[in-house]
Amino acid sequence: MKTICILGSTGSIGTQALDVARTGGYKVCALAANSNIKLAEEQAREFRPRIVAVYNEQAARDLKNRLADTDISVVAGEEGVVAAAACDESDIVLNAIVGIAGLRPTISAITAKKTLALANKESLVTGGTLVTNLAKKNGVSILPVDSEHSAIFQCMQGLPENSLKKIILTASGGPFFGKAKEELKNVTVADALNHPNWSMGRKITIDSATLMNKGFEVIEAVHLFDVSADDIEVLVHRQSIVHSAVETVDGAVIAQLGTADMRLPIQYALTYPDRTPCPCKSLSLSDVGTLTFAKPDRETFPCLDLCIKASLQGGLKTAAVNGANEAAVELFLDGKISFLQIPELVERACDAQRDVKDFTIDDVFAADRAAREIVYSSR
Ligand code: NAD
Ligand code: MG
DSSP states (O other): EEEEEEETSHHHHHHHHHHHHHHHTTTEEEEEESHHHHHHHHHHHHHSEEEEEEHHHHHHHHHHHHHHTTOOEEEEEHHHHHHTTOOTTTTTEEOOOSSGGHHHHHHHHHTTEEEEEEEEEEHHHHTTTHHHHHHHTOOOEEEEEEEHHHHHHHHHHTOTTTOOEEEEEEEETTTTTOGGGGTTOOOOHHTTTSSSOOOOHHHHHHHHHHHHHHHHHHHHHHHHOOOOOGGEEEEOOOOOOOOOOOOETTTTEEEOOOSSHHHHHHHHHHHHTTTOOOSSOOHHHHHHHHHHHHOOOTTOOOOOHHHHHHHHTTTTHHHHHHHHHHHHHHHHHTTSSSSSSHHHHHHHHHHOOOOOOOOOHHHHHHHHHHHHHHHHOOO
């Protein structure tokens, strides 16, 4: 039985990962979260990890007091989260932290030669080839948790080399599918958080409404599967049943289907290459009846093309897009900017980012800070 470390354990993916760990009887050696210590305490008492990392320093002190009667070690800050990611006992690290906050823990896990089950797509959007090259150098596998990338990965099992023609990345279209730009002027935070098919953290739910999430997923696929953004077709599929597909050179299209339940892709990353029973509901295609596919509306949702352009330009452009987006989504959730300002501000920050070829992790964080600054100062 594998021993796992779960980063972002109190979030949407993290709690579902612990469900999978509970039913699968996994040993959990480390947990990490930001500040929800009530839930972190419950998780620690149930799973008895050796380490719990809490990013927020005050929350870490509180959790330490709450767990004083146990032998669980509570560590604080980014340093603590990075240490948990490298925890000796783990066979696999599941990174379900949200945002660029997941990048250093990703690097820490790879440096410690841990198999990485990656939900934190922002690690690849910002770190890109730095992350994938480090994984290659350390002989570490990055197993996708994002449902689309898990689907693509599943479709690619057993494919001979050089047989992939293109990737078909499906998108639900989010809550505003079919709306014209004019109709999005006054949408509220509650409207944007009302996702039709998936229940997720707030940040990714807003990203789904702008289609930034799909743009990030194009960048994520570029790095995971070593393809160009030009080799990826995005299709809106409202039912979220076909989780994505690949086309092979002979014209066969192979897809992975299932209900909209993240526990399957989470579990597959943990059991890979094996498959074991999962608590997800079985898919009844006769109940679903109809599957539809449509081209995305790239004018109303410009974030998709912003990401594709940034991916093709390379360098630090995608880090700038991510940093600007994190800042813009935060401002939108706080009611400080409108929905349509999100793409505008992100584009401004992306344009301001210089083209560079080679970069370091410090450059990634500098690009991130500069992009955030542009968003905060131009609203
Ligand atoms: P969430 O907001 O529900 O959870 C985020 C988790 O990260 C929380 O446990 C939080 O405490 C923790 N966290 C935040 N900052 C941290 C820090 N600095 N150090 C340590 N922990 C920190 O988000 P989510 O919806 O679970 O998404 C997590 C990641 O998975 C994101 O990258 C998202 O894009 C990706 N993802 C999510 C889904 C989904 O269904 N929710 C699907 C695909 C991919
Ligand atoms: Mg996804």
